[in-house]
Amino acid sequence: MVVWVLRGCLVYLASPIHQQEYVSWLRYTFKTFLLHAGVSVKDRGLATSPEEAARLVEGCNYVVAVVATGGSEELILSVVKAARGAPVLIVAQPYANSLPAALEAYPLLRGGNTALVFLDSLDPSSVGAVRKLRSAVAGLRGAAKLRSARIGLIGEPSPWLVYSRTTLEKLRERLGAILVRIEMEELYELMDRAEPSEELVERIYHGAAAVDVPRGRVPNALRVYLALRSIVEKHRLDAVTVECFRLIKERGTTACLALSLLNSEGVVAGCEADVPSTVTMLLLHTVSAGPVFMGNPSIVKGDKLMIAHCTAPIAMGRRYTLHSHFESGLGVGISIQLEPGTRVTIARFDPEFRVLRVGRGVVEESGLLSRLHCRTQLWIRLDGNAERIVEESIGNHYVVALGDHVDALRAAASILGSSLDIL
Structure with a gap:
């Protein structure tokens, strides 16, 4: 890479x-x-x-x-x-x-x-x-x-992202970044040519603490990984995001494992073709020098929230397990566990890139804690008021990084001309 x-x-x-x-x-x-x-x-x-x-x-x-x-x-x-x-x-x-x-x-x-x-x-x-x-x-x-970033957008933003959308012009005007449009057909062509090695399949399958999917699903999920890697190299991308639910409908597999592996390797990769969240991932990855995780705030209560998704980076946790994707039951989803007490930072840009909301907190529980949510669930106790995520919404999807990086994000917001909103 x-x-x-x-x-x-x-x-x-x-x-x-x-x-x-x-x-x-x-x-x-x-x-x-x-x-x-x-x-x-x-x-x-x-x-x-x-x-x-x-x-x-x-x-x-x-x-x-x-x-x-x-x-x-x-x-x-x-x-x-x-x-x-x-x-x-x-x-x-x-x-x-x-x-x-x-x-x-x-x-x-x-x-x-x-x-x-x-x-x-x-x-x-x-x-x-x-x-x-x-x-x-x-x-x-x-x-x-x-x-100086080149952000790859494969396909179109998911239709339910009615607020979390931006344009090529807005991205260029506010941040100086370039949006590179890529058709899903290019991804499919590369998937058809990709052949994951048996060594890679075995490493992912046997590296898991538990497996709740047929082994035969892993190679197909890894074809997505290899295809996305090729796209990142070909288009010289700093980050990529993909219309993953269209992939489920048209190819019967998911991008969850691919995104988990890419983010574990330091290649920023977001799902649902959510550009603002992928930009947030790139920023938080750069300041933290570590893997980042994009997820849904699924439960908010006082100073606590649960962020959940099926794409958590394997390298972020102490152990991982393989499951199906939550909504579809297809493909391979990832559940990771973090050590209780791990300090984390959460962040999100609004779609105009004028507000950068951040928070710091501690992971209390993690893993597959409920079958009614995406496969990795992080319960985080924030130092501030999590209820503001609901009361003053700036959209779905927040990004999580290990460690406290609020001061770094403060400097970044100042340079980018964005308002820093600390939870």
């Missing part, structure tokens, strides 16, 4: 009148801080003029701009302009009037591909500051991924 790597650049912005000794110390100190934060970006050097700033950010997919000194306001504006739409994270730090310069420049940039973060310490042992930078850069990378 082809992986397209984003080019991240680090630049320092300083007034030309500041002493070189201080700037050299800051660059060394910040380099050490970056290492402790686990952040890897290419150091492009120091800019003391708008011309230098423009030269340093050429060819970058995203930029970390460290405000080294005061008197650098024009340099901050120059970097953002020269980045030509590439997201920029402005990093202010506690020394040499860095924060005053950032505060003066930022009001002219807010909502324009930028986010601002202030680090109150550059001591690598400062857990809070390290976490803040790590989260902000993760959000920066997530926004950059969307700005």
